Amino acid sequence: MTTQTNSTSCCTPAGTCGTGGQADVQGGVTTVYKVTGMTCGHCEGAISQEVSAIPGVTSVKAVAATGLVTVTSTGALDDEAVRAAVDEAGYELAGRA
Template sequence: MTENGSCCTPEGSSGVDVRAGEVTTTYRVTGMTCGHCEGAVRSEISEIAGVSSVQAAADTGVVTVTSKAPLDDEAVRAAVDEAGYELAGRA
């Protein structure tokens, strides 16, 4: 188990956690500075087919996406770009 109690996300993992038929992926997004930024990123990523929830934190630049299946990173990159920010990769 990892420090946070999860057996599914060891250090150095790809930023993907699969549980109960859902996939949770964490990304790093640069340029977010406030709640408005978080909302713009959440809104655009939420439009990707299969996405069930999006959490964004401007203070850390971490965006956590839960979906029914693994997402295409290029689709996420395009959504983040549309919001006006840059996808730095998986966290």
């Protein structure tokens, strides 16, 4: 038996999932960045806290194991603002993933 699922997915092209899929459906922008120097949960939290403070950011998911930071925002982000936030947290933005 085949089960049909809802065609709206909460998964991003980067392969991350969340229950906040509505933001993406309503026009949110998801951008994935590569950050160097993350090694643990504390690193993830520090980066998430700083990047979350950027106006328009609605969610941040940092993963130390991959070095990826997925940012969802209400519009396009200024990469230099993201770079400054990551720098403030004590890490280095390598660029978009």
